[in-house]
Amino acid sequence: xxxxxxxxxxxxxxxxYCDFYSIESTEHIARFVDTLRREIxxxxxxxxxxxFTSVFFGGGTPSLLHPDEIGxxxxxxxxxxxxxxxxxxxxxxxxxxVTLERLQGYRRCGINRLSFxxxxxxxxxxEFLDRIHDADQAVEAMKLAREAGxxxxxxxxxxxxxxxxxxxxxxxLRRMIELNPDHISAYSLIYENxxxxxxxxxxGRVKPLPEEVDAEMxxxxxxxxxxxxxxxxxxxNFARPGRRCRHNLTYWHAEPxxxxxxxxxGFVGTTRYWxxxxxxxxxxxxxxxxxxxxxxxxxxxxxxxxxxVFLHLRAxxxxxxxxxxxxxxxxxxxxxxxxxxWIEEGFVTDRDDTLSLTAEGYRVCDEISSKAAARLAx
Ligand code: SF4
Numbered sequence: 001x002x003x004x005x006x007x008x009x010x011x012x013x014x015x016x017y018c019d020f021y022s023i024e025s026t027e028h029i030a031r032f033v034d035t036l037r038r039e040i041x042x043x044x045x046x047x048x049x050x051x052f053t054s055v056f057f058g059g060g061t062p063s064l065l066h067p068d069e070i071g072x073x074x075x076x077x078x079x080x081x082x083x084x085x086x087x088x089x090x091x092x093x094x095x096x097x098v099t100l101e102r103l104q105g106y107r108r109c110g111i112n113r114l115s116f117x118x119x120x121x122x123x124x125x126x127e128f129l130d131r132i133h134d135a136d137q138a139v140e141a142m143k144l145a146r147e148a149g150x151x152x153x154x155x156x157x158x159x160x161x162x163x164x165x166x167x168x169x170x171x172x173l174r175r176m177i178e179l180n181p182d183h184i185s186a187y188s189l190i191y192e193n194x195x196x197x198x199x200x201x202x203x204g205r206v207k208p209l210p211e212e213v214d215a216e217m218x219x220x221x222x223x224x225x226x227x228x229x230x231x232x233x234x235x236x237n238f239a240r241p242g243r244r245c246r247h248n249l250t251y252w253h254a255e256p257x258x259x260x261x262x263x264x265x266g267f268v269g270t271t272r273y274w275x276x277x278x279x280x281x282x283x284x285x286x287x288x289x290x291x292x293x294x295x296x297x298x299x300x301x302x303x304x305x306x307x308x309v310f311l312h313l314r315a316x317x318x319x320x321x322x323x324x325x326x327x328x329x330x331x332x333x334x335x336x337x338x339x340x341x342w343i344e345e346g347f348v349t350d351r352d353d354t355l356s357l358t359a360e361g362y363r364v365c366d367e368i369s370s371k372a373a374a375r376l377a378x
Pocket of ligand 1: 019
């Protein structure tokens with residue numbers, strides 16, 4: 001697998017909890033598209049020689065770009081790079097920004113998967129999160145997506161929002177399942193340092209839900225989505241059969257991905273790089289003909305092993321043969337006696353040569369991953 005991530009750094013309005021790089025302005029979009037095209041030229045000149053299996057327009061709000069702008073980018077990409085016939089082309093969309101005409105336009109550009117940031121169907125929760133859309137717009141967005149011919153659609157859902165109850169969460173899940181998305185990403189609200197929400201937390205203006213309620217909500221999410229036929233294949237991700245997100249699997253399988261746009265992070269070979277988290281600094285570098293990388297790091301063998309363990313365990317499991325071939329380690333013997341304990345307690349299964357977390361195991365994913373990584377690296 002080889003992925004390509006493109007970061008679009010514009011939002012109509014910042015959400016209180018969001019720490020992704022984006023600015024509340026659309027006036028620089030035309031210049032951004034021009035600069036992004038130049039960065040793509042630079043990356044292509046550096047050469048990759050790979051066949052891309054997924055492309056992901058993230059942000060920010062990529063659906064603020066006109067289909068002609070998205071089309072000018074996808075056409076340029078096709079001119080420079082090679083893409084698998086079944087390449088997954090995803091675009092993140094805010095339900096408050098879409099029309100049928102726009103969605104049809106994106107479809108014509110080759111986008112074949114949409115990801116809607118729905119988060120909730122409760123007005124109070126959407127207002128708390130500073131979302132620009134309401135529940136009806138989320139319902140309408142899904143209807144328009146199907147009408148435009150999208151057969152692969154994700155919806156994001158948020159839980160543990162202050163003021164939320166198990167009943168409102170159940171209502172959110174019911175309404176989302178009724179819309180029949182192919183994939184659901186369900187995240188607990190995180191208080192990220194530097195966000196307005198974090199400032200409110202420090203000032204005592206918001207109070208997080210108690211940990212046990214958060215855990216109960218996560219359990220509700222897992223059991224409800226599994227009951228509705230969604231397969232959990234990562235801590236926060238659920239898919240209809242055959243609809244796992246290929247781009248995210250590229251990350252979770254520690255496969256390489258190229259990244260362009262301000263603040264974008266890429267990983268090629270054993271090197272991780274990240275672009276400037278500033279539209280002006282990123283633009284300035286690209287326009288001078290330089291790769292706009294703020295920095296990069298080379299991962300050691302031990303870093304790569306730790307990352308492999310963390311990423312695979314939180315997703316679809318640690319394959320014994322793969323770890324043996326890649327790192328020369330027999331995971332079953334190295335993980336004893338913890339492995340026997342995890343299996344007996346129902347946190348881990350050992351099937352088809354793969355150690356996988358169960359629903360209970362996903363709840364303690366960080367603890368198990370840390371211990372496993374320490375044991376394997378030791
Ligand atoms: S729309 Fe998305 S990227 Fe923009 S501020 Fe909200 S959560 Fe962040």
